[in-house]
Amino acid sequence: xxxxxxxxxxxxxxxxxxxxxxxxxxxxxxxxxxxxxxxxxxxxxxxxxxxxxxxxxxxxxxxxxxxxxxxxxxxxxxxxxxxxxxxxxxxxxxxxxxxxxxxxxxxxxxxxxxxxxxxxxxxxxxxxxxxxxxxxxxxxxxxxxxxxxxxxxxxxxxxxxxxxxxxxxxxxxxxxxxxxxxxxxxxxxxxxxxxxxxxxxxxxxxxxxxxxxxxxxxxxxxxxxxxxxxxxxxxxxxxxxxxxxxxxxxxxxxxxxxxxxxxxxxxxxxxxxxxxxxxxxxxxxxxxxxxxxxxxxxxxxxxxxxxxxxxxxxxxxxxxxxxxxxxxxxxxxxxxx
Amino acid sequence: xxxxxxxxxxxxxxxxxxxxxxxxxxxxxxxxxxxxxxxxxxxxxxxxxxxxxxxxxxxxxxxxxxxxxxxxxxxxxxxxxxxxxxxxxxxxxxxxxxxxxxxxxxxxxxxxxxxxxxxxxxxxxxxxxxxxxxxxxxxxxxxxxxxxxxxxxxxxxxxxxxxxxxxxxxxxxxxxxxxxxxxxxxxxxxxxxxxxxxxxxxxxxxxxxxxxxxxxxxxxxxxxxxxxxxxxxxxxxxxxxxxxxxxxxxxxxxxxxxxxxxxxxxx
Amino acid sequence: xxxxxxxxxxxxxxxxxxxxxxxxxxxxxxxxxxxxxxxxxxxxxxxxxxxxxxxxxxxxxxxxxxxxxxxxxxxxxxxxxxxxxxxxxxxxxxxxxxxxxxxxxxxxxxxxxxxxxxxxxxxxxxxxxxxxxxxxxxxxxxxxxxxxxxxxxxxxxxxxxxxxxxxxxxxxxxxxxxxxxxxxxxxxxxxxxxx
Numbered sequence: 020x021x022x023x024x025x026x027x028x029x030x031x032x033x034x035x036x037x038x039x040x041x042x043x044x045x046x047x048x049x050x051x052x053x054x055x056x057x058x059x060x061x062x063x064x065x066x067x068x069x070x071x072x073x074x075x076x077x078x079x080x081x082x083x084x085x086x087x088x089x090x091x092x093x094x095x096x097x098x099x100x101x102x103x104x105x106x107x108x109x110x111x112x113x114x115x116x117x118x119x120x121x122x123x124x125x126x127x128x129x130x131x132x133x134x135x136x137x138x139x140x141x142x143x144x145x146x147x148x149x150x151x152x153x154x155x156x157x158x159x160x161x162x163x164x165x166x167x168x169x170x171x172x173x174x175x176x177x178x179x180x181x182x183x184x185x186x187x188x189x190x191x192x193x194x195x196x197x198x199x200x201x202x203x204x205x206x207x208x209x210x211x212x213x214x215x216x217x218x219x220x221x222x223x224x225x226x227x228x229x230x231x232x233x234x235x236x237x238x239x240x241x242x243x244x245x246x247x248x249x250x251x252x253x254x255x256x257x258x259x260x261x262x263x264x265x266x267x268x269x270x271x272x273x274x275x276x277x278x279x280x281x282x283x284x285x286x287x288x289x290x291x292x293x294x295x296x297x298x299x300x301x302x303x304x305x306x307x308x309x310x311x312x313x314x315x316x317x318x319x320x321x322x323x324x325x326x327x328x329x330x331x332x333x334x335x336x337x338x339x340x341x342x343x344x345x346x347x348x349x350x351x352x353x354x355x356x
Numbered sequence: 357x358x359x360x361x362x363x364x365x366x367x368x369x370x371x372x373x374x375x376x377x378x379x380x381x382x383x384x385x386x387x388x389x390x391x392x393x394x395x396x397x398x399x400x401x402x403x404x405x406x407x408x409x410x411x412x413x414x415x416x417x418x419x420x421x422x423x424x425x426x427x428x429x430x431x432x433x434x435x436x437x438x439x440x441x442x443x444x445x446x447x448x449x450x451x452x453x454x455x456x457x458x459x460x461x462x463x464x465x466x467x468x469x470x471x472x473x474x475x476x477x478x479x480x481x482x483x484x485x486x487x488x489x490x491x492x493x494x495x496x497x498x499x500x501x502x503x504x505x506x507x508x509x510x511x512x513x514x515x516x517x518x519x520x521x522x523x524x525x526x527x528x529x530x531x532x533x534x535x536x537x538x539x540x541x542x543x544x545x546x547x548x549x550x551x552x553x554x555x556x557x558x559x560x561x562x563x564x565x566x567x568x569x570x571x572x573x574x575x576x577x578x579x580x581x582x583x584x585x586x587x588x589x590x591x592x593x594x595x596x597x598x599x600x601x602x603x604x605x606x607x608x609x610x611x612x613x614x615x616x617x618x619x620x621x622x623x
Numbered sequence: 624x625x626x627x628x629x630x631x632x633x634x635x636x637x638x639x640x641x642x643x644x645x646x647x648x649x650x651x652x653x654x655x656x657x658x659x660x661x662x663x664x665x666x667x668x669x670x671x672x673x674x675x676x677x678x679x680x681x682x683x684x685x686x687x688x689x690x691x692x693x694x695x696x697x698x699x700x701x702x703x704x705x706x707x708x709x710x711x712x713x714x715x716x717x718x719x720x721x722x723x724x725x726x727x728x729x730x731x732x733x734x735x736x737x738x739x740x741x742x743x744x745x746x747x748x749x750x751x752x753x754x755x756x757x758x759x760x761x762x763x764x765x766x767x768x769x770x771x772x773x774x775x776x777x778x779x780x781x782x783x784x785x786x787x788x789x790x791x792x793x794x795x796x797x798x799x800x801x802x803x804x805x806x807x808x809x810x811x812x813x814x815x816x817x818x
Contacts, residue, residue, distance in 0.1 A: 460774070463774045
């Protein structure tokens with residue numbers, strides 16, 4: 020059978036992560052959530068897009084964005100989101116992709132027309148339909164989870180953390196938390212707060228148990244975590260990124276997380292950030308961070324923070340330890356100043 | 357940095373809705389002719405995308421529509437091929453060959469044609485270096501001939517179709533816009549057909565318009581689109597050029613105020 | 624992305640009333656770029672686009688900016704972004720800082736692209752020292768792909784911090800055919816940069 024055009028295009032896309040191991044791992048979580056019978060009808064594509072999303076198409080194609088993989092904490096949480104997407108498919112909802120972007124885009128057009136007498140009730144009715152679909156999918160998704168090896172109680176966690184991350188992002192931009200605790204008339208999805216509440220209630224009724232698979236998930240994502248973190252901290256969202264790092268670390272700051280945190284502070288680059296960044300680089304090195312980059316980045320941070328001597332020492336050590344470093348000419352040029 | 361300027365096609369389109377006269381739709385490389393029965397032409401797999409335009413003007417692909425369009429256009433192209441004067445065969449993607457490479461050339465074709473529209477066909481925005489008389493110098497580069505399966509061919513024929521139909525939300529927006537006396541065009545109906553000389557990679561003939569006719573989701577509409585796409589195809593025999601009226605112009609009330617222009621731009 | 628696009632279009636509408644069109648740049652004539660004291664002396668003809676990526680920037684092209692794009696950044700001061708922000712609230716761009724080292728320039732450029740073009744497929748491929756406009760500078764190469772377009776592009780940039788401001792020239796084009804075709808013309812332009 021010839022694949023659909025949309026899917027053919029996606030298959031050749033540079034955004035698709037083709038790593039077989041990652042794909043097999045994610046697919047397995049999905050299958051364990053909805054069962055093999057349902058699972059076999061779905062083709063999964065993991066896309067490198069650093070935002071929280073997954074989409075399901077009527078032909079059985081599912082996309083999972085890397086930003087989702089970065090944000091869920093366990094196999095069960097990932098299963099909850101994928102189960103929700105699959106529920107749309109099973110419920111034969113007429114699906115629309117890109118909903119997150121769509122709502123902001125829609126606002127703009129409507130605002131452009133605000134001079135006009137807007138019949139908001141009439142417009143609202145178009146969107147509430149989709150909102151009901153979202154809730155149905157949420158609840159069916161939760162049922163899959165309850166029947167699976169995973170506990171349905173985790174489903175609400177994602178929405179709680181999404182709200183907290185948004186608040187952190189706003190705070191990082193020196194703004195008040197703004198996310199609406201009631202859905203606007205144009206919102207096609209229920210608010211995260213509403214979602215979290217009814218998911219928790221539904222899970223309490225199910226009263227199922229199981230291992231959410233946190234440790235297994237950490238292990239399954241280990242090789243991709245640095246990549247996904249790298250995409251995240253480059254989004255210029257200090258608050259949101261710091262929140263995610265703290266969530267990932269819990270009370271165990273690994274050398275990888277320390278290094279990423281150092282990068283994040285260095286990118287913001289305020290004088291105090293540079294001091295913090297230097298500390299985090301040093302801590303990452305002390306914990307045995309494996310790549311030579313940390314020594315170089317420590318040196319560059321110190322240099323920028325006007326700690327010239329210690330900065331130069333770190334850079335010199337980087338060059339001594341990595342005589343074949345691809346950027347050795349650049350670093351040597353800075354040392355020659 | 358691109359961002360700003362890559363939205364020009366949309367702007368150009370919006371302007372055409374107001375004054376379609378400033379746009380050209382066909383280009384021929386000077387001196388290029390093609391005698392009937394003289395060349396072997398390979399038709400690349402057409403790029404087809406059909407979807408909805410949300411209220412905000414965001415494009416949302418619709419897989420069902422795309423598949424309908426693919427089927428309809430496929431049939432219409434097959435029917436039209438025999439009248440084009442030269443042997444046209446469909447490109448066979450050999451199994452196991454790097455399909456990404458072919459996809460990249462199809463993407464490059466679309467990007468080149470976007471540039472032709474914005475920087476040559478849109479007269480008011482034409483690049484100074486593209487203003488020399490009769491000049492039509494656009495290329496995909498000679499390496500295209502290295503794609504597997506093109507060795508014995510003289511020309512590659514690329515077709516791109518992209519249609520954005522209004523969604524319910526958007527139609528409501530249009531309704532309100534109309535109530536306010538504001539013009540808001542409905543959708544993009546893009547059709548590109550281009551012939552590439554495989555000896556040089558140069559684009560020797562191009563038909564390109566962002567507002568083509570024919571609803572590609574229907575068989576009749578697809579036929580209309582295809583006849584418009586191949587209008588003036590070099591070396592074609594028998595038929596006179598089909599004159600297709602400009603569509604949707606009448607549907608757009610002439611904007612009069614700044615806000616009207618803004619609403620049109622949103623398309 | 625498209626919400627942002629709408630805003631840009633609004634900006635273009637606002638700006639285009641005063642539009643004077645694209646201009647021909649004649650070869651072998653020293654010319655100031657990006658509304659700044661930075662001068663270049665091209666060896667071939669270029670087109671200067673009327674639309675500017677930002678207040679202190681300007682773009683030249685041969686076949687359109689999607690096929691070959693040279694952008695000049697003429698002294699972006701501390702606290703400013705490289706190009707105009709399309710969605711300051713939700714996707715603010717990073718800003719130039721006066722304390723930036725040469726090695727901080729490529730990441731600033733990379734992250735600005737990642738955010739403005741909404742793609743994680745943007746990477747700096749190499750960084751090396753190279754004088755720019757008579758000052759100590761940096762040369763870097765990069766590559767990127769935008770969503771929904773899938774054309775893989777390569778780029779090269781030269782930059783320096785001069786008097787606390789960022790001066791930079793970048794060149795980018797599709798890897799297929801275009802990048803190599805005009806790379807020499809770009810390098811000549813970058814080499815000719817002076818004050």
